[in-house]
Amino acid sequence: MSETQRRRPTMRDVAAHVGVSFKTVSRVVNGEGGVSDDLVARIEQAVVTLGYRPDDRARRLRQGGSRTGTIGFVLVDVSNPFFSSTLRGIEEIARKRDYLVLAGSTDGVREREDQLIEAFVGRRVDGLIVVSSGPGVGLLRAELDRGTPVVFLDLDPTDFAVDLVRSDHFGGAILATEHLIARGHRDIAFLSDDPTVFSAGQRLAGFRHTMDRAGLTVEDRRIVHGRHSAEDWQPIIREFLAEPNPPTAMFTAQNFITMGATRALHELDLHTKIALIGFDDIDLADVVRPGVSVVPQHPLELGRQAAEILFARIEGSTAAPLQEILHSAVIERGSGELLPWR
Amino acid sequence: MSETQRRRPTMRDVAAHVGVSFKTVSRVVNGEGGVSDDLVARIEQAVVTLGYRPDDRARRLRQGGSRTGTIGFVLVDVSNPFFSSTLRGIEEIARKRDYLVLAGSTDGVREREDQLIEAFVGRRVDGLIVVSSGPGVGLLRAELDRGTPVVFLDLDPTDFAVDLVRSDHFGGAILATEHLIARGHRDIAFLSDDPTVFSAGQRLAGFRHTMDRAGLTVEDRRIVHGRHSAEDWQPIIREFLAEPNPPTAMFTAQNFITMGATRALHELDLHTKIALIGFDDIDLADVVRPGVSVVPQHPLELGRQAAEILFARIEGSTAAPLQEILHSAVIERGSGELLPWR
DNA sequence: CTGAAAGCGCTTACAG
DNA sequence: CTGAAAGCGCTTACAG
Numbered sequence: 001m002s003e004t005q006r007r008r009p010t011m012r013d014v015a016a017h018v019g020v021s022f023k024t025v026s027r028v029v030n031g032e033g034g035v036s037d038d039l040v041a042r043i044e045q046a047v048v049t050l051g052y053r054p055d056d057r058a059r060r061l062r063q064g065g066s067r068t069g070t071i072g073f074v075l076v077d078v079s080n081p082f083f084s085s086t087l088r089g090i091e092e093i094a095r096k097r098d099y100l101v102l103a104g105s106t107d108g109v110r111e112r113e114d115q116l117i118e119a120f121v122g123r124r125v126d127g128l129i130v131v132s133s134g135p136g137v138g139l140l141r142a143e144l145d146r147g148t149p150v151v152f153l154d155l156d157p158t159d160f161a162v163d164l165v166r167s168d169h170f171g172g173a174i175l176a177t178e179h180l181i182a183r184g185h186r187d188i189a190f191l192s193d194d195p196t197v198f199s200a201g202q203r204l205a206g207f208r209h210t211m212d213r214a215g216l217t218v219e220d221r222r223i224v225h226g227r228h229s230a231e232d233w234q235p236i237i238r239e240f241l242a243e244p245n246p247p248t249a250m251f252t253a254q255n256f257i258t259m260g261a262t263r264a265l266h267e268l269d270l271h272t273k274i275a276l277i278g279f280d281d282i283d284l285a286d287v288v289r290p291g292v293s294v295v296p297q298h299p300l301e302l303g304r305q306a307a308e309i310l311f312a313r314i315e316g317s318t319a320a321p322l323q324e325i326l327h328s329a330v331i332e333r334g335s336g337e338l339l340p341w342r
Numbered sequence: 343m344s345e346t347q348r349r350r351p352t353m354r355d356v357a358a359h360v361g362v363s364f365k366t367v368s369r370v371v372n373g374e375g376g377v378s379d380d381l382v383a384r385i386e387q388a389v390v391t392l393g394y395r396p397d398d399r400a401r402r403l404r405q406g407g408s409r410t411g412t413i414g415f416v417l418v419d420v421s422n423p424f425f426s427s428t429l430r431g432i433e434e435i436a437r438k439r440d441y442l443v444l445a446g447s448t449d450g451v452r453e454r455e456d457q458l459i460e461a462f463v464g465r466r467v468d469g470l471i472v473v474s475s476g477p478g479v480g481l482l483r484a485e486l487d488r489g490t491p492v493v494f495l496d497l498d499p500t501d502f503a504v505d506l507v508r509s510d511h512f513g514g515a516i517l518a519t520e521h522l523i524a525r526g527h528r529d530i531a532f533l534s535d536d537p538t539v540f541s542a543g544q545r546l547a548g549f550r551h552t553m554d555r556a557g558l559t560v561e562d563r564r565i566v567h568g569r570h571s572a573e574d575w576q577p578i579i580r581e582f583l584a585e586p587n588p589p590t591a592m593f594t595a596q597n598f599i600t601m602g603a604t605r606a607l608h609e610l611d612l613h614t615k616i617a618l619i620g621f622d623d624i625d626l627a628d629v630v631r632p633g634v635s636v637v638p639q640h641p642l643e644l645g646r647q648a649a650e651i652l653f654a655r656i657e658g659s660t661a662a663p664l665q666e667i668l669h670s671a672v673i674e675r676g677s678g679e680l681l682p683w684r
Numbered sequence: 685c686t687g688a689a690a691g692c693g694c695t696t697a698c699a700g
Numbered sequence: 701c702t703g704a705a706a707g708c709g710c711t712t713a714c715a716g
Binding site for chain 4: 353354364365368372397398399400401402403404405406430584
Binding site: 008048057060061070079087091098100101102103105118120121123144218264266283287289 | 350390393395396397398399400402403411419420421422423425426428430431433437440442443444445446447460463464465467484485487488572599601604605608624625626627628629631642
């Protein structure tokens with residue numbers, strides 16, 4: 001049964017194998033020097049033979065500084081390209097410092113968010129990057145108060161004095177909406193995920209603000225919300241567009257919705273009739289005909305900047321809270337430049 | 343300076359605050375019972391006041407079983423949708439068992455793979471899921487020998503007796519190639535990432551095997567390899583197709599390459615002339631005209647199955663190594679059904 | 685119902 | 701050059 005999980009060898013096992021005190025093994029494993037060449041050789045041999053690997057947990061526990069070399073990333077859904085690119089950006093910066101990243105998906109469920117934060121804190125991550133509805137309550141608030149380094153991705157900077165990195169959701173939504181209005185659209189639909197989530201709420205606010213300012217009214221039935229996969233959005237949008245008098249343009253405020261809308265428009269053969277502009281870019285948007293116009297985000301950069309700020313805090317920075325807002329402009333590919341047919 | 347990182351309170355701090363022994367705090371924190379209601383209330387109050395959170399590392403260290411409740415996933419690139427979906431599948435299964443997932447990207451660099459495995463093992467993950475060129479050498483081999491649960495994603499099952507889950511790369515490549523040959527193509531190009539990587543090597547083998555069997559010769563210039571992003575592949579393929587006598591069909595053996603090829607074909611206005619079939623599905627493949635035909639993979643399912651096997655091992659299973667091979671068939675969307683023009 | 689001792693696997697600080 | 705003691709933050713096993 002060599003497959004059976006044996007107890008891992010410890011320094012004491014290595015020491016017993018060689019016939020020295022375990023402190024001597026510690027010296028060799030940590031390259032402290034001051035050990036005879038003969039012993040070094042024999043101990044190194046025993047380490048290989050027994051498959052000894054030092055236990056970081058015990059090591060760091062004793063060292064007291066209590067750094068675990070691990071950070072936690074609480075995100076909504078790691079299979080969403082936006083978040084996986086953000087994770088990649090975080091990982092890049094973490095790697096330079098020999099840090100590892102624990103990541104977990106919440107699916108936007110508050111309870112799951114708390115579970116993840118509790119699990120991360122229990123494992124003593126040195127810091128957290130969090131996509132959260134807000135730090136107002138619960139564990140996260142307690143951790144913030146206690147001084148745990150936390151960087152928020154997407155949060156209202158006016159609510160709390162915290163470090164945060166985000167896209168300019170409000171401004172981006174204004175640009176997208178203006179883009180459609182400038183081309184003559186007056187009947188524009190808005191589709192997003194849960195508007196109680198900060199980013200979606202901001203995009204909705206930007207949309208309403210711009211419509212208002214242009215003197216355009218937005219009927220309730222033109223606002224559609226939901227948290228779905230791209231596959232689920234497609235039939236929803238198909239049905240939404242099946243009414244006798246559909247809008248002349250749509251602003252889809254999230255990448256999966258943009259994909260679902262693109263598919264639905266093509267299915268209904270409305271892709272050259274109804275204008276579409278999305279928030280956050282999607283793959284192959286430039287190859288579809290018409291190309292899908294978007295206000296892109298910069299997920300890799302968001303991740304990198306969040307990680308840089310987090311590590312500055314972990315390393316002791318006590319500067320005032322930093323708030324990085326990344327802006328972007330409309331990418332014109334065709335779908336957002338269609339003119340209204342009425 | 344409330345932003346300063348204070349030392350985290352320990353059980354002793356809570357105990358001192360209440361005026362009891364720290365063992366009593368331990369009882370309350372772990373809900374062991376046998377503590378007077380008065381003390382329970384005061385200790386719970388102190389826990390909140392001080393922001394005490396038990397240290398899982400210390401807890402598990404003492405408990406001896408040495409489980410850390412964490413598994414490690416060594417993958418190639420988390421920003422690639424294939425891997426982020428796989429990660430999501432792993433996470434799903436891990437969540438049910440209150441496990442957390444450490445993930446790290448290697449970019450296919452062996453050295454980085456070893457670094458990640460070392461870091462994971464140092465943190466005493468309870469098991470590993472690894473996308474690796476092979477367990478033949480180094481740390482991973484040592485961990486396998488020592489009995490650490492490891493499940494491989496994509497590996498040759500004949501080389502080692504290990505648990506593994508993978509797509510049927512060889513069979514999928516055969517299907518794709520036959521699909522093109524059946525439509526009359528004789529001059530087919532093959533594009534993949536590094537063929538020394540198992541999955542790419544298998545896809546190439548399946549391609550060559552099928553061409554051979556059909557009595558078709560494959561010129562060296564029709565085989566293109568490289569490890570690039572979708573953006574980098576696009577100009578490479580553009581140049582590849584710029585020759586006077588391009589192939590009549592292409593088999594792109596990886597998702598980023600399929601995207602790059604799709605873009606390049608459209609740029610050159612060859613998308614209705616040169617047939618294309620890809621390995622692994624891509625977003626919006628069904629909306630592009632012609633639709634992009636593919637042999638899909640099932641990354642969510644790959645992740646789930648790998649995690650299930652891993653947890654069975656962690657929980658002590660000593661069954662013979664398990665090898666799950668996921669098959670799939672060609673999805674016809676148009677690009678793979680174009681007929682040769684010569 | 686409450687606590688003092690021992691120990692998980694290590695490093696630190698101190699002896700010899 | 702080598703080792704015995706103490707302790708990181710906890711739980712286990714044993715007393716009272």
